[in-house]
Amino acid sequence: MLKILIAEDEEPIANLIRMNLRRAGYQCTWAPDGEKAADLMDTEKFDLLLLDVMLPGINGYELMDYARTLELPVIFLTALGSTENKVKGLKMGADDYLTKPFEIVELLARVEAVLRRYNKTETLITVFDVVIDAASRSVTRDGDPISLTMKEFDLLLLLARNRNIALYRETIYETVWGGEYMGQSRTVDLHIQRLKKKLNWDNEIAAVYKVGYRLEGEEKRKDF
Template identity: 60%
Template structure:
């Protein structure tokens, strides 16, 4: 399982991140200051670090220099939105930079992207009786293959990696089709309906009134 270290001194933000990443299938460990994080990095093994900049004891920039020799990808998560701050973080070696406040769906997408670039993504995803092979892009229920189109497959991954999160139609459209959402929900609705029918998930991917859809999975 992918293990992520969350280094964030605001515990409510840290817990929100932890809950959502855990729901997405990641194992998470939290540190609330730079010194505690350094100790965990020294003794543990992590596939990704989410790192705030303004930390007690040791700040994020200093901690990044400590992380660098260990070849662990880092995403800065910070309220410092200035271009100079972003450039400094990226030049020091961060893999990505996410500014607070942010949408959970964006955090999940950036985590997935960085893990994929660093070849640390889990190949197989198992949920609700199905197995997704992210390398071959195949979906199976036991020995039965479930044929999905490319867009249906991408929708499936989006819902699986955002389980129990209400996704707005515009978020879904922009993530899957890569274009600005113009307010026509028919494309999203049609593809979601076809995909969940093939999956037999009519009772799991539910419509959320005036929002979009949620993939409901019991803990």
């Protein structure tokens, strides 16, 4: 299981990030200040650091220097949204820079992209009794293949990687099909219905009123 360190001094934000990353299948550890984050980086091996700039004690820029010595991928998550700050963070070696406030689905996409760049993504995802292999782009149930079109597979993978998160139709369309979502389009709804039929999922993919869809699922881990 991939391990992510969250260096964030605002506990509500840290809890929100941690909850959604756990739902996506990551193991998370929270550090409320720079010194605690540095101690954890000394004693544990992490696959990614989510780093706020304005941390008590050791700030994010100082931690960035230390993370580079450990060859630890870093995504800055900060309220400092100026171009100057973003350029500074990226020039220091950060892999990405996300400005608060941000949408969880965007954070998850950026986390996945950075981990993929370092060949750290987990390719097998199990949802209920269905196994999704992102590398071979195949879907099976009890070893038997389930035939999906390219877009149906992309749609299922998006839902699986954002399990328990309500995804807007606009987000689904723009991620899977690309381009701008037109409100009158029924493309997403039709593909959802076809996917549910092929997977024999009547209730597993839930419609969220005035939003879009959510793949249901129980929590696998408890808070710590």
